Amino acid sequence: MSTIVTKNERVLDALTLVAKKYNLQIDEIEQQQYSTDNASFKQMVLQYALNRVDMVEPNWTFLAAQMLLLDLYEQAASSRGYDPSQKYGDFYQLIQKLSDIGIYSKDLLESYNQKEIEQLGLEINAENDSLFTYMGLFLLSDRYLARDYNQNVYELPQERFMIIAMTLMKNERKEKRLSYVKEAYWALSNLYMTVATPTLSNAGKSFGQLSSCFIDTVDDSLDGIYLNNWDIARLSKDGGGIGIYYGKVRALGSDIKKFKGNSSGVVPWIRLINDTAVSVDQLGQRQGAVAIYLDIFHKDIMNGFLDLKTNNGDERRKAHDIFTGVSIPDLFMKKVEEVDENGKSIGEWHTFCPHQVKQIMGWKDENGIPLGLEDFYDETDNPFFTQKYEEAVNHPLLPRKTYRAMDIMVRIMVAQLETGTPYMFYRDEVNRQNPNKHVLGHGRTAIFCSNLCTEISQNMSSTTIQKEFTDADGNIVIIRKPGDFVVCNLSSIHLPNAIGAEVLERLISIQMRMLDNVIDINDLSVKQAKVTNEKYRAVGLGTFGWHHLLALKGIEWETDQAVQYADEIYEEIAFYTIKASMELAKEKGAYSLFKGSEWETGDYFARKGYTSARWNELQNNIQAYGVRNGWMMAVAPNSSTAKIGGSTDGIDPLYALEYAEEKKNFKFKVTAPDLNHHTYYYYRKVRHELDQTWSIKQNAARQRHIDQAISFNLYVRHDIKAKELLTLHLSAWKNGVKTTYYVRSTSQTEIEECEACHS
Numbered sequence: 001m002s003t004i005v006t007k008n009e010r011v012l013d014a015l016t017l018v019a020k021k022y023n024l025q026i027d028e029i030e031q032q033q034y035s036t037d038n039a040s041f042k043q044m045v046l047q048y049a050l051n052r053v054d055m056v057e058p059n060w061t062f063l064a065a066q067m068l069l070l071d072l073y074e075q076a077a078s079s080r081g082y083d084p085s086q087k088y089g090d091f092y093q094l095i096q097k098l099s100d101i102g103i104y105s106k107d108l109l110e111s112y113n114q115k116e117i118e119q120l121g122l123e124i125n126a127e128n129d130s131l132f133t134y135m136g137l138f139l140l141s142d143r144y145l146a147r148d149y150n151q152n153v154y155e156l157p158q159e160r161f162m163i164i165a166m167t168l169m170k171n172e173r174k175e176k177r178l179s180y181v182k183e184a185y186w187a188l189s190n191l192y193m194t195v196a197t198p199t200l201s202n203a204g205k206s207f208g209q210l211s212s213c214f215i216d217t218v219d220d221s222l223d224g225i226y227l228n229n230w231d232i233a234r235l236s237k238d239g240g241g242i243g244i245y246y247g248k249v250r251a252l253g254s255d256i257k258k259f260k261g262n263s264s265g266v267v268p269w270i271r272l273i274n275d276t277a278v279s280v281d282q283l284g285q286r287q288g289a290v291a292i293y294l295d296i297f298h299k300d301i302m303n304g305f306l307d308l309k310t311n312n313g314d315e316r317r318k319a320h321d322i323f324t325g326v327s328i329p330d331l332f333m334k335k336v337e338e339v340d341e342n343g344k345s346i347g348e349w350h351t352f353c354p355h356q357v358k359q360i361m362g363w364k365d366e367n368g369i370p371l372g373l374e375d376f377y378d379e380t381d382n383p384f385f386t387q388k389y390e391e392a393v394n395h396p397l398l399p400r401k402t403y404r405a406m407d408i409m410v411r412i413m414v415a416q417l418e419t420g421t422p423y424m425f426y427r428d429e430v431n432r433q434n435p436n437k438h439v440l441g442h443g444r445t446a447i448f449c450s451n452l453c454t455e456i457s458q459n460m461s462s463t464t465i466q467k468e469f470t471d472a473d474g475n476i477v478i479i480r481k482p483g484d485f486v487v488c489n490l491s492s493i494h495l496p497n498a499i500g501a502e503v504l505e506r507l508i509s510i511q512m513r514m515l516d517n518v519i520d521i522n523d524l525s526v527k528q529a530k531v532t533n534e535k536y537r538a539v540g541l542g543t544f545g546w547h548h549l550l551a552l553k554g555i556e557w558e559t560d561q562a563v564q565y566a567d568e569i570y571e572e573i574a575f576y577t578i579k580a581s582m583e584l585a586k587e588k589g590a591y592s593l594f595k596g597s598e599w600e601t602g603d604y605f606a607r608k609g610y611t612s613a614r615w616n617e618l619q620n621n622i623q624a625y626g627v628r629n630g631w632m633m634a635v636a637p638n639s640s641t642a643k644i645g646g647s648t649d650g651i652d653p654l655y656a657l658e659y660a661e662e663k664k665n666f667k668f669k670v671t672a673p674d675l676n677h678h679t680y681y682y683y684r685k686v687r688h689e690l691d692q693t694w695s696i697k698q699n700a701a702r703q704r705h706i707d708q709a710i711s712f713n714l715y716v717r718h719d720i721k722a723k724e725l726l727t728l729h730l731s732a733w734k735n736g737v738k739t740t741y742y743v744r745s746t747s748q749t750e751i752e753e754c755e756a757c758h759s
């Protein structure tokens with residue numbers, strides 16, 4: 001009995017500290033401490049705390065988290081053989097043990113000696129475990145902490161952060177390396193930032209890769225289609241989310257080898273991708289996640305593509321497990337707006353087969369390679385796409401299908417209200433804002449679509465087979481010419497924590513170094529992705545906790561003040577991000593295609609209106625030293641890791657003031673972060689109650705400062721009128737928003753998303 005009492009008192013001592021910090025009354029718990037054994041006592045306390053979490057007393061979540069922490073300390077101590085009262089055991093022994101059994105990569109012990117590891121172990125701050133809510137700690141422990149093959153807990157939260165820091169800094173110069181590790185640990189441990197799910201899960205381990213999402217361009221050939229499927233399968237196996245552009249693949253009824261009417265179009269190939277996504281699951285945890293994009297001027301857009309996920313129609317032409325996106329030029333949106341004197345929609349829209357366009361129109365690049373409509377976009381001062389589109393429309397021999405533009409838009413909106421997709425990708429705006437358009441020149445499309453979560457926009461091109469031969473040993477060798485296979489390397493700022501502590505500049509400096517290092521140490525199974533990654537060195541620094549930040553600052557969502565604050569904060573973030581990339585270039589060299597880019601010419605800064613003294617100084621430094629990264633910023637959805645950080649998702653408004661979080665293996669109440677009588681007023685209107693026009697204005701303000709794009713959901717009621725939803729889409733387009741993510745209706749069940757981008 002004395003042992004039980006001692007253990008119970010140890011638990012009670014820990015809980016008393018939390019109760020005092022958050023002014024929680026634990027009289028009922030204290031009365032129970034001698035009446036039960038230790039395990040039952042812990043379970044009782046946990047359940048009691050979870051039951052008490054509500055809008056009136058949200059801070060019981062921290063007491064519940066303390067209970068889970070004590071349990072984790074005991075499990076790790078049991079696995080590793082030390083006294084749980086120490087909380088954290090020997091760090092070097094942990095690395096040695098998990099390396100020996102193959103959970104950790106051997107790289108850690110090869111990169112760092114015992115003295116260095118022991119020194120870093122002394123930096124581990126167990127007190128920062130108290131920053132977690134129950135929800136955040138539960139997700140971290142359930143999904144990300146390293147365990148042995150029997151699922152015994154070995155690694156604890158602060159050790160996961162230190163392992164990530166060590167992994168990302170292992171190739172830094174030895175004289176600076178430990179200081180960078182400590183700085184990265186500082187950023188992670190204090191929850192000033194989070195890394196993307198693949199990095200959070202796989203850093204330091206002997207399996208998996210660290211990047212979030214990938215984007216491929218499918219060549220219009222049997223080889224291109226099947227090799228894309230193979231690449232997608234390998235990336236999906238390693239935990240990546242995939243975006244695929246299908247706009248170059250010929251449409252239904254097109255010719256094959258001049259035999260007319262033989263093409264089956266894109267739908268059967270997309271169904272094949274769908275089956276791959278289901279069959280090749282991500283790390284054994286979830287099925288693969290793939291988004292397929294098609295141009296609004298592709299002939300198959302109304303011939304099955306927009307209905308791929310809906311529940312009506314021929315099931316043989318469905319792909320329920322993939323996501324869809326539509327690539328939209330400005331001209332289409334203008335056609336949607338065309339009406340006669342009676343207000344009736346009259347804008348016509350023509351759709352074409354990309355293969356037939358190349359056959360008949362005769363457009364070619366400087367190397368004589370045929371070009372299609374998809375290869376042009378409208379610049380501000382020259383409507384290249386519009387001119388080519390009108391040429392195609394006026395060609396008497398080019399087959400097309402013609403619709404009212406509004407009829408296509410209605411089909412899009414009906415699908416969105418039922419399934420949440422297709423995503424909207426405004427291709428002209430994306431390409432106009434591309435800092436690396438110099439690769440092809442003005443008017444030539446370099447970016448055809450976005451990724452699974454719509455925040456990435458980088459140069460793309462198809463990988464093709466150049467040669468196939470048998471070598472002297474009888475091996476069949478296939479030589480593939482790598483296209484630009486886009487990679488997203490993500491991490492995100494915890495806005496309330498970082499801004500509250502006034503650490504943005506210090507944080508972003510180390511965060512950009514962490515992101516840049518992912519490029520060099522990552523092991524990607526698809527080699528053309530690695531080639532592209534090293535060529536452009538693209539990263540995506542993002543944010544989460546926007547609504548949380550507004551509530552703490554006392555700013556209402558539906559106000560000009562919120563729009564202005566978004567403009568100010570994201571300009572600050574942009575400045576420190578670009579500056580950090582310049583400093584990295586000064587130290588390590590600029591990315592290979594910096595010469596001629598808008599970073600070098602200064603066009604990027606002129607277009608953004610960055611004319612202050614500090615921006616001018618930064619621009620001068622960039623012209624002298626370059627930037628390390630061709631793209632730098634992207635705001636991802638940040639759902640899972642925002643919950644780990646104890647904040648609100650991405651840039652989204654709050655889901656609910658109080659709700660039950662339920663997944664496969666848990667259910668408990670969650671409240672808005674930092675909910676109290678001050679913040680309640682700014683949280684009281686949640687997602688579907690807020691006027692989305694204000695969300696669009698905020699997003700337009702922050703988009704000005706983001707060189708890539710933003711995962712931006714539209715939240716609407718199930719009974720929204722078509723005209724109202726159309727107005728939102730038109731507003732997003734007119735305000736220069738590059739992409740929109742899901743249209744989330746109150747009638748939809750909660751949409752399952754890929755978690756790769758949830759950095």
